[in-house]
Each structure stands twice: as structure tokens, then as C-alpha cells.
Amino acid sequence: MILAVSTPGGGAHPNAGRFGAAPPAPSLSWFRSLVRTAERGGLDAILLDGQWGPAASFTLDPIPLIVALAECSSRIGLAGAIEIDHAEPFNIARSFAAADRLTAGRSALIAASGTVRSGDFNHAPVRTLAGRQTRAAECIAVVRKLWDSWEDEAILLDKPNGKFSNPDRVHPINHAGPFFTVRGPLNAPRPLQGNPPVIQRDTSAEGLALARQTADVFVASVPDTSALPAIRQALGERPRLLATIVPILASTQAEADARAAALGGGLDCLSFTGTAEGFAARLAELSPLCDGFDIAPAVLPTDLEQLVDKVVPLLRERGLRPAGYDGRTLREHMQLPRPRSQFAA
Numbered sequence: 001m002i003l004a005v006s007t008p009g010g011g012a013h014p015n016a017g018r019f020g021a022a023p024p025a026p027s028l029s030w031f032r033s034l035v036r037t038a039e040r041g042g043l044d045a046i047l048l049d050g051q052w053g054p055a056a057s058f059t060l061d062p063i064p065l066i067v068a069l070a071e072c073s074s075r076i077g078l079a080g081a082i083e084i085d086h087a088e089p090f091n092i093a094r095s096f097a098a099a100d101r102l103t104a105g106r107s108a109l110i111a112a113s114g115t116v117r118s119g120d121f122n123h124a125p126v127r128t129l130a131g132r133q134t135r136a137a138e139c140i141a142v143v144r145k146l147w148d149s150w151e152d153e154a155i156l157l158d159k160p161n162g163k164f165s166n167p168d169r170v171h172p173i174n175h176a177g178p179f180f181t182v183r184g185p186l187n188a189p190r191p192l193q194g195n196p197p198v199i200q201r202d203t204s205a206e207g208l209a210l211a212r213q214t215a216d217v218f219v220a221s222v223p224d225t226s227a228l229p230a231i232r233q234a235l236g237e238r239p240r241l242l243a244t245i246v247p248i249l250a251s252t253q254a255e256a257d258a259r260a261a262a263l264g265g266g267l268d269c270l271s272f273t274g275t276a277e278g279f280a281a282r283l284a285e286l287s288p289l290c291d292g293f294d295i296a297p298a299v300l301p302t303d304l305e306q307l308v309d310k311v312v313p314l315l316r317e318r319g320l321r322p323a324g325y326d327g328r329t330l331r332e333h334m335q336l337p338r339p340r341s342q343f344a345a
Helices: 028-040 062-070 089-102 129-148 205-214 225-235 253-263 276-289 302-317
Strands: 002-006 045-048 077-083 107-112 155-158 163-165 198-200 217-220 240-249 270-274 292-295
Touching: 002 240, 002 302, 028 045, 028 062, 028 302, 045 062, 045 107, 062 077, 062 089, 077 089, 089 107, 089 129, 107 129, 129 205, 198 205, 205 225, 217 225, 225 240, 225 276, 240 253, 240 276, 240 302, 253 270, 270 276, 276 292, 276 302
Parallel strands: 002 045, 002 292, 045 077, 077 107, 107 198, 198 217, 217 240, 240 270, 240 292
Antiparallel strands: 155 163
């Protein structure tokens, strides 16, 4: 069972800011505390969508955040979101190639499709949904080509002969498509993971079609479990499927119910209100429907701490989680093979 955790703002519940300990503005110490807690529980990845404030008023740049959090962690994966509607593939590839090296192979790209405000990108036209999806597919394809433009054996560091690299293993990509013309190669070494995992979330028909073509991991936020089999079928077998679930946890059912009542309002995705024992049982019950879960704690850090200290040990007792980290890279955590460069002979 793959376990990732999402950390939007002060928590996944719309009223989390009234009850949690999140600061009024994002701070590095806050993110570091969340990462340390999640890594203490042996979670596979923390998904940093970078959203902060009411209605996601602010969006943090993921690369500085990932690199800053690499210093306070050693095993957990660090995934950052890029809105690829108008992002440039060369910049994405170079940034995540560096992040993957600096995190020792623990980075991932959340390829997000955001709502771009008028005037934010005056150089680019506002596109139809179909146009955005076509551009996104090409963008991700170009990013992967650039990651692969340096083969694993390209860097020689042959000091006696003064050879830094083997030119036969460094490749221009010579991509020419409807949206991008990129010669390459990338001016950064190949990521340690070969390709950092690409994560997507869009459950629309168009989003699922894009994910089937381009995603390594798909995170599904659905109102009930009946939607998961259809999503699995739409994705095919390649992407790992994680189901988002929002827990409200307490020592007793009565306490959890009281917390839920105080928070008020509903959630439009899978949720659970109850004890650690009940939540572990619910995850075990749902595990045949997906490859794992994206846990979105209702209130931070309360529900994250409950997950790490009380739920994870119960999952380990059931044989659903390892006692610690078996691998080093995020691809290893998520049971994804490391791809060979597409340009290798």
C-alpha cells in the first residue's frame, strides 16, 4: 500500500484554519515540521501543491521549497506542482533535474492544470480545454526527452585524458511539434531517477486520457468509492492509482464526531471520521480498489500526527506497510521502474 500525504494550507478541510496551528503566512519551519512528521511515519511522499490561504490565494514555487525541504529529510519523496498550461518544458526539465540530484532521487513533478488569470501570461493565448490538454501532453513528452538527452553513462569525468563526457551519449532531441520546437540537449545531467515521477490529479474525461498517456501516478479525488473502478479502467495498468481521503481522527468515535461537528461543512471527496483503528480498517477495506492512498489530513498538524503515530503502526501490523523505507528513491517507494534513456542504443 503506497501512502502519500497532501498538505494544503492548514489542512484539507475548508475550516481547518480556524482549528489548526498553521501560521497566517507560509513559513519554512512549518513545512519542515510537516515533512519531519511524515518521514517519521515512513510515508512514501509528501505532495506539496504549494497552495496557501483561503481559496488557495497564494501558490508557492515548488523548486525552492523542495530543495529547502531536502535538507531536513533523507528518505521521503518530495513532489511539487507546476501548472503546465503555460509553463515551458526546458525550464521544467532543468529545474526538476537539479531538484532530483539535490534530493538524492526523491523529487516528483505534479503536472497540474490551473486556472490562469487574464493578464498573467500575456505572451500566450487563452486556450480551449482540448488545446490545453494537447499542449500538456506535448510539454510532458518534451520534458522526458530532455531528461533522457544525457544517457546515464554520458558523464565520464576522465581527468587524465581531460574528458568530461562522452559525446556519443549526449543527444539533441530535435523536437518539433505544434506547440514546442526544442533542439536540446538539456544543460543539466540526467536526474538520478532517470525521470522523476509525473503525478496528475484531473479526473475529468480529458484529464484521465492525458494521464493514461503521460502519468506515472494518478491521484483521484472522488466523492465515493464507486468511481474508482472506472478510473482504474480509464487509466490502464501503467499509472499507480492513489485515492484521496480526508481523515478526522480522535481517540474515541465521540471525540471524532465532536471534531467533525465543530469543523462543520461537508467535503466533496472521500472522508473518514473516527478512531485510528477504524481508519486503518477502512484503508485495508479499500486497498483492493487502488494502489494506495493520498491522505489529506483535515487539520494540520493534528490529523497528520494521528496518522503517523497511531494509524501507520496498525497498518504495519496488518502487513500493509513496511517497517521502514525499503528503497532510497521515490520511484522505489512507489514501485515504479527506473526508465532507460529513450535515446540509448
